[in-house]
Amino acid sequence: PVSFATYSIGTPTTPLPTKLSALSAAGFSGIELSFPDILQYGSTLYNRPISPTNYPELVQITTKIHELCDARNLTVMMLQPFANFEGWPRGSPEREDAFRRAEGWSEIMTAVGTSPPQSNPWPCEEHRWSAQQTPPSPPPLPRCKSKFNPPRNHHHRPKRLAYENWCWSSHAPRWSDIYALVHAVNRPNIGLCLDTFQTAGSEFADPTTSSGLIESEGVSLQEVKDRFAASMETLRTTVPAEKIYLLQVSDAYRPIPRLTKGVVDGMEPRARWSHAYRPVPYAGGYLPVEEVGRAVLGTGFRGWFSGEVFD
Template sequence: MLQPFANFEGWPKGSAEREEAFSRAKGWIEVMRTVGTDLLQVGATDTPSHKISTSRSDIVSDLRELASMLEAENFRMAFENWCWSTHALGWKSAWEIVRDVDRPNVGLCLDTFQTAGSEYGDPTVESGLIESVSPEKLRENFDASMDELASTVPPDKIYVLQISDAYKVSPPLEDKVVRYLRPRGRWSHDYRPMPYDGGYLPIEDVAKAVLKTGFRGWFSMEIFDGGPDGKGRTYEMGAFARQAMANMQKLLKNCANS
């Protein structure tokens, strides 16, 4: 899979930004040909809402056009919610968009961090949890969402599941845009370890829900680990890769009954 192609959908018709987005798409398709992949990951745009349309019909129309461009090459699109995006923060929004695009070459890229990070975690508070409801209600809501995912999304519409966790940020991130990124965007870029390596999100629950759909496709570990302080870590890649494989096997074992 080639990723992440982003900030594509929603630009006003006739705008220079829309023209540039479609030009970028053509360039990414050329890269796909060159590297030999048939799958493009498209991340839900995080362009501010005053610059783009967040109308579902406009979003769907743009993604249909991209789907047609990919279909001409026998390529596919995996659309992903980003937990700081402008119009598709959660799995359900992403699924409803994919459902409405209704093309055979368009499916989902689901992600344990993006799902739990949008519905359970909050990097701007000491608890690391969404605090608009009680911890008990938060857990109840999250469990209900995972049950809905498991019973709603067709397995053939999930193209890949990305795996990572998140550190509980201390001190919390400021609740403001920094370098064009919202707090959850900064969280995503710098504070995402592999499973069982210091994170706290209920990522096993996300993986179990995806497996309960009947999905048996690709698992991909996606790590942006700058350490608990987000300032960077030193790695020895051989040891890191071996630990990543061991931790992925642990995740699969823990989710095996789903």
């Protein structure tokens, strides 16, 4: 099945129903529903701004979005992005806020629902762990386990959580980093959100170099390519297909001039690259998108391919 992210089509002011109609007409069967699109659609329904923490109201809004999707034969494949959950000190206001958001998002996931054979994953970008920290058990919300643990009653599907690496993150920039966490937690409803851009962006490419590839002293560009190929072979032979919940697909332009190193407007170079240089494949990018796709398919995965572009 093929999906597309709602925030990757149109503009921030394009009405959500217009986006959904366009995606349905183009032949997509699913969507990644973005939280900003929920807020934008809600503001048109109620003619006022919508609070991102008014979960009863957000449930009403997403119930209507569910109806819009049903009318267009679209599955809400995923709700996202749910970031900055882990790593907060116990007892901190940030940690308490993270759990409140998780509880609220669980209710939204139920409201926006899918057909009975489907479960809703959301991506949780793991980027705040220190190397010394032990992953929580399970990482998605021990206090919310009635909502996230696999149910005893088979008539009720569990919600799923898909971990995604960000190629600019401090502690989990690679696919192997998030797989290590998912493997350590060992829960049937916690898996991976793999991404062609994030995968190649962490181990193959660098927007701050003249070549656009990772450049290290004493390491040839051919060796960089060989190492990436070896990483993809490890992915193919190591990751169980059932642990991959989706593959997000996009390419990247090689920035000309190359991006400056250091933080600009609060973003590292790869973050800036991710936010503005990501076309669909075969539209002028240079990443080994097919190589990532072949590795993922080589695991036996036959699930969602989802377009996520920022161009």
